[in-house]
Amino acid sequence: MKELEQIFKHIKNREFLPIYFFHGEEAFFIDAAVKALENDVLTEDEKAFNQTVVYGKDTNYNDILALSRQYPMMGDKQLIIVKEAQDLKLNEDESRILENYATNPVESTILVFAHKHKKVDSRKKVFKVLDKANMLFHSEPVKDYNLAKWIEDESKSLQIKLAPGIAQLLADYLGNDLSRISNELNKMKLVLKEGEVLDGKLVETHIGISKEFNVFELQKALGKKDSNQAFKIAYYMGKNPKTNPIVMTIGNLYNFFSNVVMYHTVANQGQSLIASALGVNPFFVKDYAEAARNYPLKFSTRVISVLREIDLKSKGLGAVNMEESELLKEMVYKIVNIDKIKS
Incomplete structure (x- = not known):
């Protein structure tokens, strides 16, 4: 949320908006903003009388706005926080009520909505009104x-x-x-x-992350077809399955080799276009270029099949009592020898 620092600054200076409507896919920034308001708007004594927390699944906009029109007791401000606001239903009547309140909010009320995990429909007039008044805040994931x-x-x-x-x-x-x-x-x-x-x-x-022996170093070694390093990393990871779960390893390698396949289809384009197609920073395009040289298209697609096979075996299909460490070794062997294995 690009406005987060500004929000913190205004809260510290006790410059409050009447409505904060936080929405978006990244819950972390929404939680941080709500926590700042929850901690710093009212004193501990004032909170007993003038801080109300409700949850979207237990209320509706009509009741929330009725609370908002009340006046604080023994203080200048009341704080109303609506958590899990994505569970609120916004029909036409309630949309109109919220729009009317947004155009004429109660100055002594600070009304906070935490609408997490998804965006609101910005085409609706009520959200256009909130946006125009700088009371709508979109929390986007960090790329x-x-x-x-x-x-x-x-x-x-x-x-x-x-x-x-x-x-x-x-x-x-x-x-x-x-x-x-x-x-x-x-x-x-x-x-x-x-x-x-x-x-x-x-x-x-x-934290349990080895700088030398982790899935990303394994990915790098496999991309270079460095079998010695790949087996060394796989051995370490197999000894530490809790910090290196095989499902995560397979998922990361699947994404990597899927991008290698994609690279083969866009290799004749410029670096920035390739990076855009792969959804990666241009800095990493060289890694995919090297992997593509080591795994021509027909072999990189075979790697995808190997990963699917190991995934099934990790779930107990076709591999009775195989330890994750053994599956990792099998996976590495088949990938680095993919050109020698019959399809």
């Missing part, structure tokens, strides 16, 4: 290619110094789960000594 930068910024705000490459490692391994990333960084904030730098060893010890 994969911006995730490492977000982690760097989040670490900086927590005064955590990162060793080179650690932000990208966390981005690669933890994925786009901002809540998990934030929790891990806050945990490391408690662990790190003053002046200590968060490096690969600390990440492996406290």
